[in-house]
Amino acid sequence: MKADVGADGGAGRPAANGPLLELVGVTKSFPTVVANSDVSLAVRPGEIHAILGENGAGKSTLMKMIYGVLAPDAGEIRWRGEPVRIGNPAHARSLGIGMVFQHFSLLESLTVAENISLATPETASRLAPRIAEIGDRFGLPVDPHALVHSLSVGQRQRAEIIRCLLQEPGLIIMDEPTSVLPPSGIPPLFDTLRKLADGGCAVLFISHKLEEIRSLCHRATVMRAGKVVATVDPAAETNETLARLMIGHDLPRSHRTAPHPGAHPAMEIHNLDYQPEDPFGTRLEGVDLPLYPGEIVGIAGVSGNGQRELAAVLSGETILSRHDRDRIRIGGESCGDAGAGVRRRLGLAFVPEERHGRGAVPEMSLTRNVLLTAHGRGMVRRGMIAFGQARAYAEKCIGALDVRCSGADAEAHSLSGGNLQKFIIAREIALGPKVMIASQPTWGVDVGAAASIRQQLIDLRDQGAAILVISDELEELLEIADRVLVLFRGRLSPSLSRGEATTSLIGRYMTGGFLNENQAREVEPA
Ligand SMILES: Nc1ncnc2c1ncn2[C@@H]1O[C@H](COP(=O)(O)OP(=O)(O)OP(=O)(O)O)[C@@H](O)[C@H]1O
Numbered sequence: 318m319k320a321d322v323g324a325d326g327g328a329g330r331p332a333a334n335g336p337l338l339e340l341v342g343v344t345k346s347f348p349t350v351v352a353n354s355d356v357s358l359a360v361r362p363g364e365i366h367a368i369l370g371e372n373g374a375g376k377s378t379l380m381k382m383i384y385g386v387l388a389p390d391a392g393e394i395r396w397r398g399e400p401v402r403i404g405n406p407a408h409a410r411s412l413g414i415g416m417v418f419q420h421f422s423l424l425e426s427l428t429v430a431e432n433i434s435l436a437t438p439e440t441a442s443r444l445a446p447r448i449a450e451i452g453d454r455f456g457l458p459v460d461p462h463a464l465v466h467s468l469s470v471g472q473r474q475r476a477e478i479i480r481c482l483l484q485e486p487g488l489i490i491m492d493e494p495t496s497v498l499p500p501s502g503i504p505p506l507f508d509t510l511r512k513l514a515d516g517g518c519a520v521l522f523i524s525h526k527l528e529e530i531r532s533l534c535h536r537a538t539v540m541r542a543g544k545v546v547a548t549v550d551p552a553a554e555t556n557e558t559l560a561r562l563m564i565g566h567d568l569p570r571s572h573r574t575a576p577h578p579g580a581h582p583a584m585e586i587h588n589l590d591y592q593p594e595d596p597f598g599t600r601l602e603g604v605d606l607p608l609y610p611g612e613i614v615g616i617a618g619v620s621g622n623g624q625r626e627l628a629a630v631l632s633g634e635t636i637l638s639r640h641d642r643d644r645i646r647i648g649g650e651s652c653g654d655a656g657a658g659v660r661r662r663l664g665l666a667f668v669p670e671e672r673h674g675r676g677a678v679p680e681m682s683l684t685r686n687v688l689l690t691a692h693g694r695g696m697v698r699r700g701m702i703a704f705g706q707a708r709a710y711a712e713k714c715i716g717a718l719d720v721r722c723s724g725a726d727a728e729a730h731s732l733s734g735g736n737l738q739k740f741i742i743a744r745e746i747a748l749g750p751k752v753m754i755a756s757q758p759t760w761g762v763d764v765g766a767a768a769s770i771r772q773q774l775i776d777l778r779d780q781g782a783a784i785l786v787i788s789d790e791l792e793e794l795l796e797i798a799d800r801v802l803v804l805f806r807g808r809l810s811p812s813l814s815r816g817e818a819t820t821s822l823i824g825r826y827m828t829g830g831f832l833n834e835n836q837a838r839e840v841e842p843a
Pocket of ligand 1: 378
């Protein structure tokens with residue numbers, strides 16, 4: 318297949334009039350799947366080029382080959398017109414290819430400059446002025462002397478981008494960069510990317526958010542099942558046409574009925590104060606929240622305002638002292654001092670935001686991952702594991718959310734990020750819980766699968782479950798939640814009904830607009 322390559326513009330050191338990066342017939346297989354099949358594409362200097370496709374389409378595999386983490390089985394990668402074998406990420410960086418990962422790799426207890434100096438021969442003090450200069454030039458304000466733990470997610474991302482820019486790359490790969498940002502952080506990031514592109518740097522931009530791709534990217538390569546199915550000008554497309562190219566059919570529409578919440582809470586959190594052991598964690602203060610059967614409650618907020626701590630305290634990953642056991646009740650039973658196992662027996666299911674390590678054990682098969690939380694569903698009899706039952710449960714989960722994998726014996730790490738997320742959600746929903754706590758349920762999930770997940774949560778609510786969704790995505794909460802509260806510096810705002818929960822009011826609450834003057838003074842950082 319020949320990619321559509323047009324005239325070049327921009328600076329950098331491209332081969333005369335040629336693309337900066339070219340992939341020709343690149344193929345990569347894993348034991349049970351061809352992740353990339355005969356992929357050809359070209360990226361010009363100064364171009365912001367989107368790669369989009371449903372979960373498992375092969376986007377990450379392709380990026381890993383460009384960044385030297387994986388080697389192609391067949392085909393050619395050309396850089397500035399020359400064929401290259403990119404042996405490892407250090408080699409990629411030396412060629413001028415940088416990558417900003419979705420999950421940052423900064424050390425919390427070091428300053429920005431100290432972190433960046435770890436990857437270069439320069440000392441932190443010599444790097445500091447250069448960091449500030451690059452920050453000024455590309456609209457990435459971050460204090461080189463600030464300790465990373467004191468930075469917002471957006472500032473951390475800027476530090477990562479600056480680390481990349483110090484190596485003067487010709488191409489930057491960005492893996493779902495907006496998924497970690499609050500809505501207000503997205504326009505400044507896009508301004509930076511446009512400035513980079515204007516200076517001749519190319520950007521490969523992976524995202525599941527079609528609006529963003531349409532507003533930012535010059536071209537988009539659409540992948541399906543490992544193959545390139547189209548290269549388009551995204552500005553000339555609609556969300557619907559892009560989605561159709563990606564998933565091969567129209568997006569499913571959600572069916573939302575009015576909630577009928579029960580009279581007695583399925584879970585109660587009563588005046589909860591919690592100081593995390595993690596010195597960089599957020600203290601929870603005076604959290605009061607009843608969750609009723611048959612309702613979906615959304616927790617909005619900029620990440621880092623106590624979401625992690627709240628999820629840990631509710632799920633039983635963090636256990637309160639005996640003295641505080643009444644602060645959390647499930648079905649009327651006090652369980653603040655009980656572990657996750659006891660809470661699950663009381664009817665709780667939990668989807669953590671981290672898939673690997675928390676939501677699933679990467680080295681174990683999907684069948685064995687089922688046993689982690691569903692073993693109580695007749696899968697262990699007289700001390701013996703009924704593997705047939707566990708496999709049948711795993712297969713049910715695979716079918717429920719169309720999880721793309723080689724089957725129930727596939728190891729969790731072999732699934733693409735979005736497919737593993739779908740599997741974990743399906744596993745927890747299939748438990749038929751009385752209370753479901755889901756953190757970032759559609760993180761990294763494609764638009765079609767995200768719609769299915771939201772519908773399944775609505776259906777679970779209609780079956781009488783109480784559901785708490787903690788999400789950075791306001792649109793998601795506005796779509797499915799029956800009421801919304803905002804978490805700001807460990808405190809919960811008043812509850813807003815669907816009618817009251819407007820974007821502007823929630824935005825105000827996200828910066829503490831619900832606190833009275835005394836409270837606002839108390840939560841001001843020293
Ligand atoms: N290490 C591996 N072993 C086996 N299969 C793998 C491995 N890594 C990826 N795959 C498979 O390759 C295919 C493509 O995965 P990839 O992660 O590239 O998809 P993706 O488009 O990035 O998906 P997502 O949007 O969910 O991140 C999937 O079927 C996945 O299960």
